[in-house]
Amino acid sequence: MGNWIIAPVLLPAIAGAFLVMTSSEAAQRRLSVVAVIAGLVLAPALAVSATVSGPQVYLLGDWPAPFGIVLVLDRLSALMLVLTAGLSAFVMGYVLGSDWDRKGRHFHALFQFQLMGLNGAFLTGDIFNLFVFFEVLLIASYGLMVHGGGKERLQAGVQYVGFNLIGSTLFLFALGLIYATTGTLNMADLAVKVPLMPEDDTALLRVAGVMLLIVFAVKGALVPFQLWLPGTYANAPGPIAALFAVMTKVGAYAVIRVFTPIFPPGSPATGSLYADLLLPAALVTLAIGAFGVLGASSLFRMVAFAGIASMGLVFTAVSSFTGEGLVAALYYLVHSTVAGALMFLVADLVLRRRGTGELRARPAIAQAGLLASLFFLSGIASAGLPPLSGFIGKLLVLQASSGSALTWAVILGGSFVMIVGFARAGSVLFWAAERSKAPPAPAPDRAALAATLALAAVSVALTVFAGPLTAWLEPAAALLIDPAQTIGLHALPGPTGED
Template sequence: MNHLLIVPIALPAFVAALTLLGMRRTLALGRAFSASACLALVLIALGLLWQASDGTITRYALGDWPAPFGIVLVLDRFSALMLLMTSLLALAVLVHVMVTGLDRRGWHFHPLFHFQLLGLNGAFLTGDLFNLFVFFEVLLIASYGLMLHGQGTARLQAGVQYVIINLVGSTLFLVAVGILYGVTGTLNMADLAVRVAAAPASDQGLIRAGAQLLIVVFALKAALLPLHLWLPRTYANTSAPVAALFAIMTKVGVYSIIRVTTLAFGDDAGAAAWAPASWMLPAALLTVVIGFIGLLAASRLFELAAFAIIGSTGTLLVAVALFEQSALAAAIYYLPHSTLAGALLFLTADLIARRRADLDDRLQPGPRHAGIEPLSLIFLLAAVALAGLPPLSGFVGKLLVLDAARDHAAAPWIWATILGTTFLAIIAFARAGSLLFWKSAQVETLPRTRPPDLRPLALLPASGLLALLALLTIFAGPATGYAGEAAAQLLSPQLYIETVLGGHRGGVR
């Protein structure tokens, strides 16, 4: 049995407990453990990606229980990619947190951070629907703590709303799981796929209802249009590095939509086949529009970044909503880009806000401050990435989405929306940039408190994310190739089902 598969879940759990118990008093030790664990996660994720890249699907039966009865972890190309992205993002965010000293502003940052990683990695690996619910809860509970880290009135108010909306979401998740279990009698996703395909016509209506409800819950996490209202306030009011880590939380929703729909509610699912396809495309298009219009309306830099996350996740969902191979491949290429670019914008916004003293992240002209030149350059590149302009990977991603939508019936709508919102994004970022940097030359007044100087080390995480985006652009060929293979693997789930349920007892491959 390949025990490497359990490490992305077990390692954060151990590190979280260790940093909670032993290293509360000595921050340096906790930081060392936390950072080395993150680095180890990157290496493990690279190993798993290499393992999955030749198309093998690996399963890990927990406790050696055979598949439909015990819980299984499953690794395929898509989940390996998500693991790698999570670990890279976590490393960048953690370095930023340590350099800026956010973890000094309250207890338990590092344990919460690792519990969050535990939930994320678990959600990407699990092959069981109820286990997915549990990992969602783990990552949500950790995110409540992280979101409130550092405290403050605005953060508490936003936190109450965030917790309540997610509790209602969890309730809906349980209803969906209950319906699907009541009809099919299984919670294993591969087994579910087999049983949904074999369900009698009288059960198909209920299965469809369960599927729709499940997708609605995932859409809430992904901030799809009518369910996006919680996101701007939450992200804009938490600390910026935490918001940068949360850039992957919307993608957990997207991942779950793709995984569950392609596996269990695909072509064979009768009445439940492609259940969300009918309503997801219009909702996703409206999400893109609202997200990028929100960019124009933002009065704070963090709000700008939050709406940029809504818009770029919406673009991603447009590609997903087509439920077709080339569009799915485009989505899988655009997904890492969208996550890394969103996180990059939040980290940059944090660096800028720290230099502007009492102006903080408000979009108002302020006096020139230390390090304005490198910061304006990074902001420009982050804006280029999020708007989807050449030369960065957002351009390639949007081009792939547009190309994949060419033969679709709604192609004019998709093209008009994506191109129009790109234009809106350019205007909004240009406005923000000129307010923050250009007009600073006209402001004479000195700030009341002198902001700290910019240490070169503080630029490291943001530059690292930029370098990753550049790599994603330079190696767009291999990356799109991998994305295409991952999409093909998702759309022909027979191998997945055979691997999970197959005759091999106890996960021996």
């Protein structure tokens, strides 16, 4: 689509700038909704273009790669753009229906800058610009996280920023080592040069790779860097926590985008070092997330730990760095984003009616039957029970795990523990409610409830269309493993610097 490739970055950037200068609350809402709807139209159009025409490259300022800034549109980036645009639309509908945006200043501007950072991270073809968009994400997400104020929210926000600033520092060190070793930070150029490097000259490159893996593990809440997530997500506003469901996926996306073509297992430069590090950490992450769901004392912490477990499963599939494993990882990534966001929105609806997120008996709430059904649906989706997409995703991951008994045991055992945890929470929230008091009147949040129901429908649709989606993902995985087509589009100079 030519110049349209940059539109997902420019659109929220321009909208955010205008929103900062707009003082009218009504005007802010209208402009933000228009920008979200425009993104919702643009992302599928780009996905269709990537499907029909194959991968495409946009050179900012027409500077040639690897010297200029490059944006890459392929099936993987298009998938993440569609996922982000769709999730932002549901979250925006919930925000407007629940008046969350009126609890602080500049909500809509921060929301747009958040989308700018996400879309830029998914489109960039340069590791340095991946760092730049990570920082845009960090700044905007911190503002959204503390939206509405409160001591606990501010404390959690400081912890969140602290962890990510450490990651940012390591990211810069890794970039310096990679550039010093290879002379480039363009991903396509690295995919050409790194496999050709003699093994004896790759010591610094291995160190840089481990640093990058740590950075992406921090973003993806992978053990032992998951400590920031429960407090952050549990204290964030409900709809913002739902939007953050795609934030951890940025870490998984970065591992897939960077390590699959540049540091694949079996490469003379790096061997199987990163795969060997990734799988044990992923399995431990899954186990910690599952037991966190079982032992959580509050609804939002339980949902946050479910998010950690989902990231463990995504990274388990990624660690194989095979076509089958990447397809499983991408399908489960989409499912877990939708299921996690749905559960956060349901949790916020329950909180608005109960007045507390603590898992203890309270008076019966309004619309208990409907909310219990939504909680049940999101719970079985997150735990991976049939017939929803979580079950299909886990089957794909198990199939890609090459019959590893330990991997199967952790995945199935984690699912069982999560089922028990969700059942315990559901019984406290809806079944063991105190019936002596009349339920309060329904909260005026019909639009928020409608947005939640629509997101639940998407979760069901992922089950119905699992076959076509996984078939569409197969070429995306194949292009990552063999990026020759994308590399050719960059028109990179030869080894001697000549075209």
